[in-house]
Amino acid sequence: MTLLHAVVRYNPPLHILDTMILAHVDALEGQDCLGRTPLHVACGSGAEAQLIKSLVKAFPGACDIQDEDGRLPLHLACDTDCVLFEGDQTPRAPPPIDVVKVLLSGSMQSVLVEDEDEMNPIEYAIVSDLNIKIVKLLQKASMTLRRREAKTNKAAPKTTTKDDKPIAALPRSVLGYC
Template structure:
């Protein structure tokens, strides 16, 4: 039901590229819908590649498409409820991360990040490790941006003006 052919998605993007970043009344983009409904990884990759910035768009609950892809119990529509949920898809998560790593560290309104959703959803260890590596890369890049340039050690006024006396025993 929620598995549109990739060719149709690609044609829609060619005809109306601005719709890739359009948001509904809940702040969700087409990528949110695709990730939350378990669309084929090629559909997710096609949408993410068309506008990588949509990978980090947070909806009204502060959830990104990556949060939704990692949440087994994600139900975007009332008629899509499944008591067992769906297994988070490694290829879908990889498709999202290949376009932007930033969403890996974003927290939703419940202060949960995609790694935590994957763990709560009993995701495969391979998928959890992929998310952890993405998180580490973002943290490392962020640390490089925010680390100040090396500065000489601070000196107090006393240290600047006081000189050590010469050795009187010589």
């Protein structure tokens, strides 16, 4: 764990965060023993939107780093029941919608990622009973990505099956011929 990890846990004033980032920009990429970046810690600790925005702006790549449990910062922001540090039972308020928007701006793809429990950020938002506007924002991001994926898949004709076998190699009965 870096000093930046420890500081963002307590939602510091932005001028302190900015000074730390300027002094040690490489700390943004640092991971603790569980693979969490400072952005993970800030999101899981309920940091303010401006602090999250500063971290994302300084290192947007952190939005795509999965921790040991397969969680991204967006998972942690949407899971109000997550406990990052042993013995920390401080109740956490739901994230403001601005936090979710900032994290999606860093990586919209993160909305689709499932953790080791096979849960994505949308599911955590629902289980955590987050504001319906946040759930709808996550769903909209998911649908946008799925539409893009569908357009890409339509553009390229399918030439193989799920098993990567050429379609022409399938028996006629499977292709619908008698």
